[in-house]
Amino acid sequence: MDVLKELEEFRKKDIPYTRVLGSMCTTPHPIAIRAHEMFIETNLGDPGIFRGTFELERKLVRLLGEILHNPNACGYVTSGGTEGNIQAIRAFRNLKGIDRPNVIVPKSAHFSFDKVGDLLGVEVRKAELDEEFKVDVSSVESMIDDRTVGIVGIAGTTELGQVDPIKELSKMAIDNDVFLHVDAAFGGLVIPFMDEPMDFDFKLRGVSSITVDPHKMGMATIPAGGLLFREEKFLKALEVRTPYITTKYQWTLTGTRPGTGVASAYAVLRHLGFEGMRKVVRRCLKLTEVVKEEMESLGFETVIEPVMNVVCFKTEHAYEIREELMRRRWVVSAIENPKAIRLVIMPHVTEDIVREFVSEVRDVMSKLSVEP
């Protein structure tokens, strides 16, 4: 059999994004795909060869820095949020040079921080959340000791889309002379485009680094993550010597890395512009409201009032509902604490999809004979 036909058979088994309401990724924007294809053979692991692509990466970093209130931020385009979080904490650890270091993250932090802990040999302390599922600032404070190299706040938690009180964390970081990393992998390209954006970025003096992923709400192709530092010293703390390529040092986690994400992320942000991104975000937020109302009409209750385009509905039957939806080729997530089903209303979601989905949920509930 022709190999492309064989590949098509595999591809058909994937669930199309039109039935996915449980992922922070989305269909790439058409301009992202065109940009990606132009850069398909590029390798940022060797910037002396791919000089133009490397220059474009500098421009994208500057653009992201501008969005996050620090045009002089430095950083690079990562493989995704996990790399961003690993590298930020690695820089903190290396700069502080403390024996048996620890970092403090909210209990709501992404599971990539478990990788961070195991990889880097850094103790990851998990701070309590308040009743709104924001990190409890006094819990963070109580965990800081003389081995703490940094604290972490989340702008757009994976489960609930909640935003931690970054302003308080920033003050705490300054007062205690520790670094502050903001994991805004999701929220970093949502909050700046909201009508009333909360403070979460370099505007706050204590923020040392931010993870912000264009392959989530930036509608870029995968992989296109972003890691930004306030100053160059953090990047320097990650350098290793590179003898045989065209540059002398490398601060990225990976070696060979594609330029496709740089091109696609840049294309989307430039093509849509600030106003275009505002429209995308506004539409997702509005649709989140629609979903909320529809689900409430089925008797569901949200875990928190949605802060961004993530919404969770409490139910003791979260896993059964998710499984039954899966059997029908609909994808949502389930969370454990509190038990709930979780929806992410990404740009690929339309009103029609929402309507179809909600009617499927109604059907699932009646088949399983359960109430929310």
Place this chain on the structure above:
Amino acid sequence: MDVLKELEEFRKKDIPYTRVLGSMCTTPHPIAIRAHEMFIETNLGDPGIFRGTFELERKLVRLLGEILHNPNACGYVTSGGTEGNIQAIRAFRNLKGIDRPNVIVPKSAHFSFDKVGDLLGVEVRKAELDEEFKVDVSSVESMIDDRTVGIVGIAGTTELGQVDPIKELSKMAIDNDVFLHVDAAFGGLVIPFMDEPMDFDFKLRGVSSITVDPHKMGMATIPAGGLLFREEKFLKALEVRTPYITTKYQWTLTGTRPGTGVASAYAVLRHLGFEGMRKVVRRCLKLTEVVKEEMESLGFETVIEPVMNVVCFKTEHAYEIREELMRRRWVVSAIENPKAIRLVIMPHVTEDIVREFVSEVRDVMSKLSVEP
């Protein structure tokens, strides 16, 4: 300005592969590009959604395992060689659970092992090389102590394309009860297709894991690295829990990751088959001989008789020659010890390119008024 036009301007500044003789990456095979485009929106970070793509990854791992004499090997498609090396050593470290662990790598090991050391808090000891630039087995042996979790051999060193005595290392690993990782990022898709392949893979009982990168000699699109383990216990040692996606555990370093590399790598290997890959490798090796003869006719001498499609030519003026070639938009590498210029004859290199390149080198030598 239209953003795609702007991107084109950046892309034009990149040096085309037709002038690159100093990279282990290459123009992707046309079938790789078509496969890549079919999978452009896939995300292996959520295998419950991208079930078909995930199944395809299992098939590719099996195919790579077959090539490397262990169809039951387990593993996954990484972002590249660096991730493969990090994850292998991380698995060794976690399985052994020894305080202040060390690994022993040849002095010729890729700089990614410096990242491994810094990231994982593992001491990286560098063993001496013999006169052929293979690792000196007795040097490795003398460095093993009760804190050693693993040793590393290279099958296709980055600088010279040399292959370490993996058979001896394998025996040593068994005798000393340590793990053995083979970094075959480059050679893993060269050696199996040579007329007289040396022993370097799972055929040797002591080999625990292998890095093998389809985005190098496998002509896949970036990113398409590979990490294979002899047994599942190594993967298990990398697992973290994943609460909100469709699976329960994740052993990859990154979270979100593209399926494009899986599709493109699989497409090339299936499309060309074993015989097709032999032809590609044979052609590269033959052309390496041509380059060698042409450069020798200019008075150059090789550092070692080429083992694969990498060849280095001794010269005190390596850096000047490289810089002058760079100014003329030709890319080669320079190595430090011994001083030499380094060429990698990848599948994009043709006889015409070689002829044009050698005549440029002649011109550069005369302009710089230097002898090799």
